[in-house]
Amino acid sequence: xxxxxPQPNVVTQRFWSSCKDGRFEFQHCKACGxxxxxxxxxxxxxxxxxxxxxxxxxxxxxxxxxxxxxAPLESFKxxxxxxxxxxALEEGVRAMVNLRGVDPKAVAIGMPIEVFFEPTEGEYPLPxxxxx
Amino acid sequence: MASKAVITGVADTAxxxxxxxxxxxxxxxxxxxxxxxxGLSLGDIDGVLxxxxxxxxxxxxxxxxxxxxxxxxxxxxxxxxxxxxACAQVMQAAxxxxxxxxxxxxxVCGDNRLTGMSRDKAVxxxxxxGHAQFERxxxxxxPSAYALVAQRYMHDYGxxxxxxxxxxxxxxxxAMRNPKAQMRQPITLxxxxxxxxxxxxxxLLDCCLISDGGAAVVISAADAARDTRKRGIGVLGxxxxxxxxxxxxxxxxxxxxxxxxxxxxxxxxGVTPADIDVAEIYDSFTITxxxxxxxxxxxxxxxAGPAILGGALDLDGQLPCNTHGxxxxxxHSGAAGGMFHVVEAVRQLRGEAEGRQVAxxxxxFVHGDxxxxxxxxxxxxxxx
Ligand SMILES: [Zn+2]
Numbered sequence: 001x002x003x004x005x006p007q008p009n010v011v012t013q014r015f016w017s018s019c020k021d022g023r024f025e026f027q028h029c030k031a032c033g034x035x036x037x038x039x040x041x042x043x044x045x046x047x048x049x050x051x052x053x054x055x056x057x058x059x060x061x062x063x064x065x066x067x068x069x070x071a072p073l074e075s076f077k078x079x080x081x082x083x084x085x086x087x088a089l090e091e092g093v094r095a096m097v098n099l100r101g102v103d104p105k106a107v108a109i110g111m112p113i114e115v116f117f118e119p120t121e122g123e124y125p126l127p128x129x130x131x132x
Numbered sequence: 133m134a135s136k137a138v139i140t141g142v143a144d145t146a147x148x149x150x151x152x153x154x155x156x157x158x159x160x161x162x163x164x165x166x167x168x169x170x171g172l173s174l175g176d177i178d179g180v181l182x183x184x185x186x187x188x189x190x191x192x193x194x195x196x197x198x199x200x201x202x203x204x205x206x207x208x209x210x211x212x213x214x215x216x217x218a219c220a221q222v223m224q225a226a227x228x229x230x231x232x233x234x235x236x237x238x239x240v241c242g243d244n245r246l247t248g249m250s251r252d253k254a255v256x257x258x259x260x261x262g263h264a265q266f267e268r269x270x271x272x273x274x275p276s277a278y279a280l281v282a283q284r285y286m287h288d289y290g291x292x293x294x295x296x297x298x299x300x301x302x303x304x305x306x307a308m309r310n311p312k313a314q315m316r317q318p319i320t321l322x323x324x325x326x327x328x329x330x331x332x333x334x335x336l337l338d339c340c341l342i343s344d345g346g347a348a349v350v351i352s353a354a355d356a357a358r359d360t361r362k363r364g365i366g367v368l369g370x371x372x373x374x375x376x377x378x379x380x381x382x383x384x385x386x387x388x389x390x391x392x393x394x395x396x397x398x399x400x401x402g403v404t405p406a407d408i409d410v411a412e413i414y415d416s417f418t419i420t421x422x423x424x425x426x427x428x429x430x431x432x433x434x435x436a437g438p439a440i441l442g443g444a445l446d447l448d449g450q451l452p453c454n455t456h457g458x459x460x461x462x463x464h465s466g467a468a469g470g471m472f473h474v475v476e477a478v479r480q481l482r483g484e485a486e487g488r489q490v491a492x493x494x495x496x497f498v499h500g501d502x503x504x505x506x507x508x509x510x511x512x513x514x515x516x
Binding site for chain 2: 067073095120
């Protein structure tokens with residue numbers, strides 16, 4: 001059994017295509033200025049429908065994290081212990097990633113990170129993060 | 133204040149490892165026992181609200197349950213709000229009664245999550261609540277999502293691993309007084325600390341059980357309740373708040389909708405948290421209860437942990453809480469897990485809690501949390 005892979009739909013296709021080009025894009029509401037992620041059809045702040053896609057700098061900090069010792073699926077068992085983090089990007093959006101290239105014991109809230117793209121078994125790479 | 137909706141019957145089945153049990157069988161057993169507890173017959177039930185099942189899922193579970201019971205309710209629907217399901221069933225039942233649509237509503241849940249599926253399968257099934265594109269590819273599980281809350285909560289409010297362990301120990305202490313509880317051997321803070329890591333900072337003993345079990349309550353119109361067998365317990369106030377589903381979309385990792393849902397329930401009942409004599413609050417993980425106790429306002433931020441180590445949740449403490457042993461030590465069988473909290477609150481208010489009875493409680497608070505602190509439903513119950 002393989003890992004769950006992103007299956008883009010009409011709302012998220014732009015995001016995943018941008019990942020292939022090495023960009024992490026979020027939505028920006030032209031009416032109220034709200035930035036949001038994950039992608040939606042409308043703005044979660046003002047419910048307007050006029051949304052732009054903007055690239056993130058990919059820079060942010062660890063907002064929270066956990067070191068997983070008990071994998072939920074067989075396909076993740078070889079990876080334990082692995083780090084799941086919620087990262088806060090400079091543009092004010094948060095995303096879930098795995099933190100790579102760091103000793104799990106050394107991870108801390110507030111740690112500066114940068115997003116990078118990790119190949120998967122599927123068509124689209126996954127945005128992940130590492131210390132910067 | 134006299135309420136229009138009163139709880140007239142409660143029951144739960146044996147819990148833990150119940151060999152030969154089925155989801156439908158546990159629901160039917162709990163339903164029949166709750167109706168008998170009320171002194172009614174199944175034919176008196178005109179509304180059925182059921183939860184959901186992992187082992188026998190169905191698109192129309194409440195029709196399946198009614199068909200199995202041999203009843204023909206004039207109102208029937210399944211409720212799916214994760215851990216908030218049981219409280220949401222009671223809230224919905226009270227609304228149906230207040231609207232004059234039903235006279236006696238059966239709210240029933242049950243699942244054989246322990247013997248009906250492997251532990252691996254239960255954990256995998258629960259991980260499917262993660263966001264398909266933006267969480268599940270990262271190996272998220274329900275414990276990991278709560279662990280993300282725990283890590284941030286500890287960072288912001290000085291909560292320690294020992295505070296979390298104290299929550300587990302307090303629940304085991306309650307369960308040891310309850311002959312029906314799944315886990316009754318004593319545990320220490322050290323046992324929790326040494327239990328195997330699941331997803332840091334949560335360890336095995338920070339996590340709820342996986343159990344078989346069913347539970348049901350009957351909610352009746354006050355005028356129809358006069359003929360029932362026992363003192364009716366009033367549904368004095370109800371409230372809900374729903375802020376997100378996935379943890380990546382949560383507005384906060386430390387402040388949750390239980391604050392607003394409990395405020396609604398307290399306001400509608402005309403009481404304050406300080407008036408509550410006994411509380412039964414969703415405890416899927418130690419951090420769940422700690423965050424709820426502080427978000428609801430039973431304790432100031434950062435103060436629940438030290439208070440719990442000092443015995444605040446014990447029978448004679450500041451807030452006797454989860455007196456049956458909770459999801460951490462009594463049992464957790466899906467939607468029924470939350471219904472055990474409702475059943476225990478009613479037993480406490482009726483004075484039927486035997487060796488774990490709180491001294492003459494008048495008001496109880498019950499709370500359910502579904503998802504990752506996503507869907508919240510609160511109840512204030514009282515002796516009418
Ligand atoms: Zn907007």
